[in-house]
Amino acid sequence: MFIEPRVGNGREVPRRGWIEVVCGSMFSGKTEELIRRLNRAKIARQQVEIFKPALDTRYHEHDVVSHNANSIRSTPVALPQEMLLLASGCDVVGVDEAQFFDESLVDVCVQLANRGTRVIVAGLDMDYMGKPFGPVPALMAVAEYVTKVHAVCVRCGEIASYSFRIAASEDQILLGETDSYEARCRHCFLEGMKGKSPEAASVAAKH
Numbered sequence: 001m002f003i004e005p006r007v008g009n010g011r012e013v014p015r016r017g018w019i020e021v022v023c024g025s026m027f028s029g030k031t032e033e034l035i036r037r038l039n040r041a042k043i044a045r046q047q048v049e050i051f052k053p054a055l056d057t058r059y060h061e062h063d064v065v066s067h068n069a070n071s072i073r074s075t076p077v078a079l080p081q082e083m084l085l086l087a088s089g090c091d092v093v094g095v096d097e098a099q100f101f102d103e104s105l106v107d108v109c110v111q112l113a114n115r116g117t118r119v120i121v122a123g124l125d126m127d128y129m130g131k132p133f134g135p136v137p138a139l140m141a142v143a144e145y146v147t148k149v150h151a152v153c154v155r156c157g158e159i160a161s162y163s164f165r166i167a168a169s170e171d172q173i174l175l176g177e178t179d180s181y182e183a184r185c186r187h188c189f190l191e192g193m194k195g196k197s198p199e200a201a202s203v204a205a206k207h
């Protein structure tokens with residue numbers, strides 16, 4: 001799985017495209033896993049392009065940077081359509097923070113895969129309310145491979161699938177780190193939601 005197959009029995013084989021999604025909560029290792037796969041492709045001398053949403057300026061204007069400071073050069077784009085032109089001739093395209101793009105990202109990834117590109121997309125599957133986030137759930141549906149990674153719940157040490165917001169904002173988009181979010185397991189996420197706004201409490205009440 002996730003090999004870099006371009007040469008078969010010493011002969012060039014036609015390029016085959018596909019989509020891989022790496023999803024999970026904040027701090028679950030999505031960016032690390034994306035960087036690991038992209039670096040392997042570079043070692044295999046494949047042409048790699050990496051994109052991130054222009055709005056994600058948390059760590060660096062250009063680089064994709066993980067919470068433990070691994071990084072890889074990327075191109076910030078405002079719209080998914082820009083990737084179609086910028087990635088022409090590429091073997092592998094990586095996309096980080098996919099949740100910040102609009103739904104057109106799904107069609108762009110499908111077009112790239114259809115024209116023979118391996119597309120690796122990393123992003124949050126759920127927002128701070130535990131609701132599906134942006135185009136990530138739809139990408140999971142059309143992907144050949146979906147990998148859900150997990151963080152460690154900072155409250156109890158169980159595996160964490162939720163990003164619990166400790167900051168006051170109720171906007172869906174709020175850039176941040178440990179200053180604004182905690183990785184939490186289902187139980188600790190629901191416990192936290194009970195003490196929040198009426199909408200948040202109703203999310204917890206449904207469970």
Ligand SMILES: Nc1ncnc2c1ncn2[C@@H]1O[C@H](COP(=O)(O)OP(=O)(O)O)[C@@H](O)[C@H]1O
Binds near residue numbers: 025151
């Ligand atoms: N609660 C946590 N659970 C797991 N890893 C954490 C946690 N808090 C910080 N980390 C660090 O975050 C790293 C993963 O960072 P990153 O790949 O950027 O995650 P993501 O892109 O999913 O937010 C881990 O290797 C670890 O060093």
Ligand SMILES: Cc1cn([C@H]2C[C@H](O)[C@@H](COP(=O)(O)O)O2)c(=O)[nH]c1=O
Binds near residue numbers: 026027058172174
């Ligand atoms: C849950 C949640 C997160 N965000 C923001 C916070 C961070 O800037 C990114 C996630 O980064 P990571 O690489 O996955 O750690 O998304 C948000 O805007 N809204 C949310 O609900």
Ligand SMILES: [Zn+2]
Binds near residue numbers: 187188
């Ligand atoms: Zn917990």
